[in-house]
Amino acid sequence: MYQYKDQEYEAVHFEGRDLRYGELTSCVFRQCTFMNASMEEIETSHCRFIECDFKGALMNGSMHTESAFENCMFGGANLFASKFTACKMTGSDFAGAQMDGVSLVKGDWSYTNLRHTRLGKQDLRGIRFFEADLSECDLTKADLRDCDLTRVSMSRVKLEGADLRGAILEGIDLKSLDFKKVRIDREQAVLIARSLGAKVD
Incomplete structure (x- = not known):
C-alpha cells in the first residue's frame, strides 16, 4: 500500500x-x-x-x-x-478494453470510443456522452435518463428495455435504432415520429 x-x-x-x-x-x-x-x-x-x-x-x-x-x-x-x-x-479510447462489470457514475464521457462495450442494466443517469462512439454497445435495460447523447454514434446498438426519458437525442440517426420496449418521454416520441417522416401538430 x-x-x-x-x-x-x-x-x-x-x-x-x-x-x-x-x-x-x-x-x-x-x-x-x-x-x-x-x-x-x-x-x-x-x-x-x-x-x-x-x-x-x-x-x-x-x-x-x-x-x-x-x-x-x-x-x-x-x-x-x-x-x-x-x-x-473526454477523448479517451477504450477500443479492445475489458470493461465487463465496469461502473460509470455521472461524469463526462464526451468524445470517447466505447465501441462494443457491455453496459446492460447499468445506471448511467446524467452522464454526458456528447459525440461519443457507442456503436455496437449493449445498453439493454440500461438507465440512460437525462444523459446527453448529442450526436452520439449508435449504429447497431442494443437498446431493448432501456430508459431514455429526459435524454438529449439531438443529431442521432433515430431511424436506425430499435426502440423495442424502450421507455421514452413525449418530446422524444415526437422527435422519433418526425425522423420517420410524420408531421406532428
Missing part, C-alpha cells in the same frame, strides 16, 4: 510496474506510460491523467473519484469491476 498526494509527473515511464493497491490524490500525470502495469485495486481521487497510455494495464477493481483521464489510451486494458465516479474521460 502506498499513497501519493499533490505529485506531478511528465513523460514518466511506469510500464510493467507493480502499482497495485495504491492511493493517488490530486496528482497530475502528463504523457506518462502505464503500459502493462499492474494497477489492480488502485484508487485515484481528483487526479489528472493527460494523454497517458494505459494499453494492456491491469486496472480491475480500481476506483476513480472526480479524476480526469483526458485523451488517454486504454486499448487492451483490464477494467473489470472498476468504478469511475464523476470523472472526466
Whole structure:
C-alpha cells in the first residue's frame, strides 16, 4: 500500500510496474506510460491523467473519484469491476478494453470510443456522452435518463428495455435504432415520429 498526494509527473515511464493497491490524490500525470502495469485495486481521487497510455494495464477493481483521464489510451486494458465516479474521460479510447462489470457514475464521457462495450442494466443517469462512439454497445435495460447523447454514434446498438426519458437525442440517426420496449418521454416520441417522416401538430 502506498499513497501519493499533490505529485506531478511528465513523460514518466511506469510500464510493467507493480502499482497495485495504491492511493493517488490530486496528482497530475502528463504523457506518462502505464503500459502493462499492474494497477489492480488502485484508487485515484481528483487526479489528472493527460494523454497517458494505459494499453494492456491491469486496472480491475480500481476506483476513480472526480479524476480526469483526458485523451488517454486504454486499448487492451483490464477494467473489470472498476468504478469511475464523476470523472472526466473526454477523448479517451477504450477500443479492445475489458470493461465487463465496469461502473460509470455521472461524469463526462464526451468524445470517447466505447465501441462494443457491455453496459446492460447499468445506471448511467446524467452522464454526458456528447459525440461519443457507442456503436455496437449493449445498453439493454440500461438507465440512460437525462444523459446527453448529442450526436452520439449508435449504429447497431442494443437498446431493448432501456430508459431514455429526459435524454438529449439531438443529431442521432433515430431511424436506425430499435426502440423495442424502450421507455421514452413525449418530446422524444415526437422527435422519433418526425425522423420517420410524420408531421406532428
